[in-house]
Amino acid sequence: MPRLKKLIIYCLGILFLISAESAFAQKNGFTVVIDPGHGGRDPGAVGSSSKEKDIVLSVGKKLGELIKNNHKDVNVLYTRDTDKFVELNKRAEIANKAKADLYISLHCNALDRKRQSPQGVETFVLGLHRSKDNLDVAKAENSVILYEDDYSTKYQGFNPNEPESYIMFEFMTDQYLQQSVYFASLVQNKLVNNSKRVNRNVRQAGFLVLREVAMPSILVELGYISNAVDERYMKTESGQRSLANSVYIAFNEYKREYDKKSHVFTNPNRQTATTSSPATRAEARDGASEYRVQFLTASGKLSNNSPQLKGLKPVDFYVEGSTYKYTYGSTSNLNEINNTLKTVRAKFKDAFVVEFRNGVRVR
Structure with missing residues (x-):
């Protein structure tokens, strides 16, 4: 023993x-x-x-x-x-x-x-x-x-x-x-x-x-x-x-x-701009992590009723260069976002969790 x-x-x-x-x-x-x-x-x-x-x-x-x-x-x-x-x-x-x-x-x-x-x-x-x-x-x-x-x-x-x-x-x-x-x-x-x-x-x-x-x-x-x-x-x-x-x-x-x-791109000095609907986002204190599930990228902004979103509502997005990155859910709890990930993957099998701090994507 x-x-x-x-x-x-x-x-x-x-x-x-x-x-x-x-x-x-x-x-x-x-x-x-x-x-x-x-x-x-x-x-x-x-x-x-x-x-x-x-x-x-x-x-x-x-x-x-x-x-x-x-x-x-x-x-x-x-x-x-x-x-x-x-x-x-x-x-x-x-x-x-x-x-x-x-x-x-x-x-x-x-x-x-x-x-x-x-x-x-x-x-x-x-x-x-x-x-x-x-x-x-x-x-x-x-x-x-x-x-x-x-x-x-x-x-x-x-x-x-x-x-x-x-x-x-x-x-x-x-x-x-x-x-x-x-x-x-x-x-x-x-x-x-x-x-x-x-x-x-x-x-x-x-x-x-x-x-x-x-x-x-x-x-x-x-x-x-x-x-x-x-x-x-x-x-x-x-x-x-x-x-x-x-x-x-x-x-x-x-x-x-x-x-x-x-998200490896050719421009290593790229800047990330984040545009979000405040109602869909968790309130995170300064420096704290916010987690979302990213499920889709698009070359332009999609309407709320776009069939590409497969009925997910409400969704959020952030912009890198000319690419719109769509996310679903927002929480500071990893267990909670992992449960959300399972739900999203039923519609988007390549979905994954992304982390933000002060509204900026963490790499």
Whole structure:
């Protein structure tokens, strides 16, 4: 029981740190961290003629180059870009220090050679193990900490081979789960349809490296190195290029949606003018936050009975440049605005919460 309490306290501490990191982060641009698993003295899974550490490093660097070449506003960081061993907590530290917006961990799966190996790609997000197979994958990837000195102290007594250690994941935050699942679904879809990989679905499991990062994050198993067909594909240059390209296409879609909801425009010195109907707005004291649900943009002002508003009344708007941004609801209570968001999303699925202070949109 003392050990269980220690695990729970540690998890609650992580929750606090993640919340603090999110609340106070102020960054410019978008940062993605690419994490090729294993490396150096840790080969990862070993196939008949290849090693996981080499395959994922090659795919990771190809992915990074695609992002750099096509998204000048994105900062690409690697947890490793050479064949070196990097401890799991150091990988997370790289991402957290950079206040990254997205974390992509790349791996290859494997089964014991005594068992017939399946084939295909899986994309994981942090969560509970829904099956023994998911737990086995998490155990295999988490076992990298056994290469680290004093891992028991460093990871608060976590032992990757003991199922009871994974109880801590029941207490982990789902703060980034929705974004992680969305991105994981994009990646899985592109790997299956673009690279023609066998689909083993999006899954949840307790990966230490995903637990430690304070941002949307996924872990991709690019294929089974213990399967002859998968291994042959993954170790070829063309296969690695295709895998990297599929993940890149998914990233491109994710980034486009991120920009849409973050309202990234070409003019960094834009001014925001707010025009509102006072009756629809909450009275907020100076400096206090006011929350609204933004659901629509238009090139001009809409009439109150416009069919584009889908019957929402009363609505508010603010203006950026020549674009009218329409909002619904106004409150200083986050729980209340989240309930409003659910209502609005029944009509506008891309609606999201925006924050104002003294009538000005907070970025």
